[in-house]
Amino acid sequence: MKDQLKLSALMRPHWRWWLLSLALGALTLASIMGLFTVSGWFITASALAGLQLASAGSFNYFGPAALIRFFAISRTAGRYFERLSSHNAILLLLQQLRLWFMRRFLASSVQPDTKSADLLQKLITDIDRLDQWPLRVIAPVFWACLISAGWLTLLWFWQNDLAQLAFCYLLGLLLVPVFAVLLGYSRACTLVEMASQRRQELLEPLSALTMLQLHQGWTAAEQQWQQTEQQYQKLVWRQSVLDLCCQFLLLSILALMAFHLLWTALPLLQQQQISIAALVAMLMSTLALTELWLPLATLYRHLADSLMAKQRLDQIQPQVPKGSLHHLSGPLTLELQQVSVAYPDAIQQTSAVNYQLKSGEMLWLQGPSGVGKSTFLCTLAGWLQPASGRILLNGQELQLYQDSTLRHHIGLLSQQVSLFNMSLAANLRLAKPQASDEELRQVLADAQLEQWLTHLPLGLDTELGEYGVAVSGGQARRIALARLLLQPHQILLLDEPFVGLDPATADQLFQILSRRCSQQILIIASHQSLPALKNCQQLQLKLL
């Protein structure tokens, strides 16, 4: 059973805001119609009264005049507050959506790496796109139906055969968005998909541009992209034509309706069944319906956009908890039996490794770049499945343990360091929220960052990341190392922790690490050769 996104559930906590903005929107649109209707009626009635000069003095113009002023003001105020409340509701929805998505993403097994920036950006756009559903789909349909129904009811009380006529036309109007969905929905979906295809097909030759230019391959690659682009533009064009057709259909059905009502009402007027003032009022209100119905012409597009966005977000599914073991205590043994690892989709895997490590032991993993050291560590941490062989932790297969247990006992310092745009202290406290400043300083000193810390004017409160102080790659890795050391892991896996350190400091860091981890299992992957490393067990990783 898939866990699906339910927008309605996310909107429910703030239903008052949604109701308010729908009501205000309806008030605004009703005021627009009222303004036209009453002014038309007022002028004609005045003219009628003016014709019979005797009754002109007795014509009460205060009521309609006040009504006209009221509508003028309620239309403005209504629109202003409608925009405010709907924006507030949307922002509340987006807040809920972001939290919902973050919760789900963290519970999923998606491992973002440097290549997934694009994917993440797309997901964020998708979340923002979902506001189209209430704003551009639900609300316009609701308003059009509500106000038109109200208008029809009033017409019914006045002249029911005119109302019957209008009812048929309104049904016709409703058919236009349905017709647009039938014709345009699948194309709109294709366009959303093609938009990412078009980008991909441009990006790939672009990132190999220099090579293609040197091998005369650029023109061919560009032409191939141009084909996709032309196809895309053709679809965009067709979509715009459909938009305009729907718009035209809506306008002409409304015009035909106004004309037909007029045509039917004129004989009634001549038979003196209805007054000319009422006829003008009816005509004006019919013309004002346009504003209500026009947004429905592009309904299908927003429908497609929001549904596609929802589908893509639904593809991120929370991981099914796999293991059941959670008890893990005492000294640990890590045993590798014929283990070989490979990154998902990789062509090659490493040759099989047999090894055994006990708490208090250290291992130095060696091998040239690209051989799979990082993949090996990720596999040991339980983030990836081994390509073959078994990893046993205290005699049980790694996969049999619960994720939370593994995370509690195994700490991995990966090459892709995540430092957030927060203060240094906040970054460190992600690992241990209740850690004291003293503790943070100590662990930074252990990670050979004492010198660096003393040079920061704001100390632990220094902002890191994009908007903060510049941190070199090596420093970032050691901040991450300090963060990891704040948690009491039984097994520590460190990927290239000595990057950017001169040999003496690297050696010092290694001494501290080996002291701190005297009761733990420590595995270090490094292409650097430190004299001290020679003293610990070594493992050379090779490709099969």
Add this chain to the structure above:
Amino acid sequence: MLSLRQIVQSEKSRLHLAIALGATAALLMIWQCWLLATLCDLALHQQPIPSSLLLHILVLWLLRPLLLAAKDLLGLSASQNICTSVRHQLLQLISQAGPLRQRIASDGDLSTRLLEQVDALAPYISRYYPQLYLVVLCPLFISVAVATQSLLAALLLLATAPLIPLFMILLGKRAAQASQQQVQALGLLGGRFLEFLRGAALIRQLQAEPLVLNRLNNASEDYRNRTMSVLSKAFLSGAVLELFASLAIALVALYLGLGLLGELPWAKAEILVSYQPALFILLMAPEFYAPLRQLGSDYHAKAQAEAAFASLAPIWTLPFCRGGDSPAPTEAVCIEFQQFSLQGSEHRAALLTDIQAKVLPAQRIALTGPSGAGKTSVLESLLGFQQPAQGQIKIGDQKLTDLNLAQWRQQLLYLSQQSQWLSGSLRSNLLVAKPSATDAELKLVLQQALCADFVFALPAGLDTVLAESGIGLSGGQLQRLALARALLKQSWCWLLDEPASMLPKEQQQHYFQQLEQLSRGKTLLLATHQLQQLDWLDQVWLIVQGQIVAKGTVTEIQAHPLYQASYAQESQ
């Protein structure tokens, strides 16, 4: 370098036709209002209504949406044409700029600019630009029509009209300000959201989920409060414009109504405007403000287009070299750098200054020096992508910048530090260099580049599919494959940028031995950090801070104090 308005000029005729259609639709609307008023007037006086009048009204009612649709269609086709041609131009520029493009942005960012940002110009062209004219024309037509019937009503409308440009400026400024602030706030929030998503693996590892969700919630709350306070001000100016429109319509209606009743304070028992013109004016009043409201709502299209255009601007000013049409030499000739300087991107120091050097035909030279000294720049300068800031490179007796660059690049074998791959099979990637190559040829180059052992050990051999940018093979394997690919092309000038940097030490030795064999008779420039197994080279240039500080044999350079200073750590 063009401006946004200049770009629009290329589709001027189409857009002007669109404007003309829009103006015609406005005139039709005036006519239609007149006919409707006539009809009501006839009905009021209980006179028979000619069916020709009714027919007239129907035709006009249907004609107007048709004209408007045609106007929009013209606008759309103009914007599509312009966007396509702008995109084409930009792609041409980027492709000619080669590696220079990376000074502007990453490839992902560049493709966003080429696609989404160019698309963002479309609403400006199709909607905002015609509306800019219609916003003047339509109210003008209407006020003239109203003035023929009632000067006072026309004055009422016109009195609010001068306020409108004022409000538009205010509105525009406010909207721009508001949207800018909102974009900033959104950027911060989006940034936080994105960084948490990116750091998902770490957050899971630290089991910091509740902390992160809490922080995200606070950031969203903060963003919502800030945005709402900005919006409440931004919407106010729009509301004031709307209020003016509504009040003006209400005032006109009251004036006309009271006039018909003979109740106007200054004209008691006197009808100034009779019913027909009164209704005519009333019907047109809302249309007077409609174009202005439209322009207001299209304003963000303009702001977006301007921002998008600003992001495209640097592409137009890339200092790339266009080349000439002199044929490139197909045999080894002398290459000479004459006082050659190369500028980096703005605000940065020169990449190369005053390079003076000569490479004889078939001479094999190594470039060495610390990282960032300019070794890569020397190699890239020979590819002819960048216009030199000063001096020139002579290829034989011709300037590099005068050569037919496509032909010249055919003479080059170039390996960049990061080899570039397309998704597809290994075979298709190799064939990029020579589409007609046979399997035997492929096998030969793979053997020459020391790839045969691992390529043919793969289960699918040459048909192994490379995922995006070569994932799945080690760095060293990709470097050797890049050499194999380049060997498919017959070229006399070899430019190799640290071609063995990712190979293990013992394989490096083998690689350079092989390179010595292969490069005999070729002009070779080899950027390298280490000179250990390279005593077969004719000459070594030591490059420091964009200048050649020494030329000599391998042993001479190895003894050079600057060389020793830069590589002291490594040899330790």
